[in-house]
Amino acid sequence: VGDNTLSRDPGIVKLARWVADKCGGLPLALNVIGKAMASKTTVREWEHAFNVLTRSAAEFSDIKKKILPALKFSYDSLGDQQLQSCFLYCALFPEDHQMGEYQVIKEVYNEGYAMLGTLIRANLLTEVGTEFVVMHDVVREMALWIASDFGKQKENFVVQANVGLVGIPKVKDWGAVRRMSLMENEIEEITCSSKCCELTTLFLQQNIYLKNLTGEFLQSIKKLVVLDLTKNYSLSELPEQISEMVSLQYLNLSETSIEQLPVGLQELKKLTYLNLHTTKKLSSISGISRLLSLRWLSLVESRAHGDVSLLKELQLLKNLQNLQIKVSAELSLEQILGDQRLANCVTGLEIVDFQEKPLDISSLESFESLRELWLAS
Structure with a gap:
């Protein structure tokens, strides 16, 4: 960028540091963004660049043209489709989120622990201590870019995590949505007038005011494989229409206020994972024996x-x-x-x-x- 630009205004120095932080030490990102910002000499231009990088790094033109295609080489080099899918899955979590505690990655994918290790060695994930991993902001943007068919189908992957939502986001074509992450928001009710007929993954963790998933909504997501409702402390029941979610394999109700399991849950013949950890109001799981595919079950710190x-x-x-x-x-x-x-x-x-x-x-x-x-x- 040069001393001439940095010396023009103390505000530029502060913003330049923030922009550099967004690059997270990636030499390629620092080089490309540094060249793009070399001609920017006003605080307003730097503020605009920082806002764009914060909102979506992929909207920064030089990132889309030069960085994402270059980083994609690391993704392509993974080779294995299951491993690539696991990598894209990690992008469903919020920016800078420490992912180590999320069993979903380890359970949805066979050999999940080994997969995370491979992604770390490929520098697509970064270890934080011994228990957690994070995805670099620019790497996450690359994952979302790939998941959206290189920006052509942005509604394939709807990720609006930790953005202050109080309701379902507006989506032009619900039929195009495959995976959706609305975790860490303030949503109170999940409804859907349109059929989310192709949705396979739904992250709703830590919507602490969430009280209701309507039966109509559950009927519309019959292809859903993964539903994570962790830490929705206000959620006390699920509708009986859950019986129609015939593709569901993973259900996480840990740290919710669920009082009883709907009878319809017994119809989920493909369910392999059920997490009822810390469901302190749940006293009975009668009928659990009908879940013949169940491989993983946690009842620790529940009343059952x-x-x-x-x-x-x-x-x-x-x-x-x-x-x-x-x-x-x-x-x-x-x-x-x-x-x-x-x-x-x-x-x-x-x-x-x-x-x-x-x-x-x-x-x-x-x-x-x-x-x-x-x-x-």
Whole structure:
């Protein structure tokens, strides 16, 4: 940019630092944007550039022409379509979002942990500590650009996360939408007068005022595979029309106020993942045995204890591989251990009410897959 430009106004220096931060240390981005800004000598021009980069880096002409096509080489070099799809999935999260805690990536994609590692080594994701990864702003723009058929079909991927929405965004053609992320907004109700007939993924995490998903809306998304409702603390029920979501494989209701599961949930024959972690108002999951495809289930910190009736239902889930469950030391531990196949599924164990009877720690050795243990009096 040069000293002449920077010395014209202190405001330009401040804005130049912000623009450089948006480049996140990517040499290619710094070089291209630096050349584009070399002729900009007013604060207004720099403010405009910063606003464009903040809103959507792909709208910055030199990024679209020079950076995104160059970065796409890294995407193409991944080779494997499943890996490429996993990479695009990461763009559904908000800008600068730390993604490590999101099981969705690891569960929707086989070998999800390995995939994230490959994306890190390809410099398409960046590690933050030992537990989280983030996607660089410009890399995220490249992912959204690819997902929208290089800008030709922007409604393929609708990502309006953490932008202050209070309702469903306006979309010209709902039939074109394949994946949508509306997480971290202030939406109170999800309705849709049009059929979202091609939608396969819907992220609604952390809409803390969300109270209602209408039955009409659920009927319109019959091809939906992934529905994430994590941390919607005001959500206390789901409509019975969920039974019509026949393609659903992943449902995350953790940290919601769900009081009971709709009977219609039992009709979801393709459901493989159900997260009910920290559903503290949910006391029963009767009928869970009808979800014959279920592979992953978490009941930790819910009111649904591993009592006799629940354990009998869980024993009928022959495809179950990963179980996180809440039990009492006196009764349920012995019953689980009486079924070695079920015991081998337990990866997380919350033991409560053990103060009345000493807990035999040695009995936990029989849980060969156990990775996490919680004890509560």
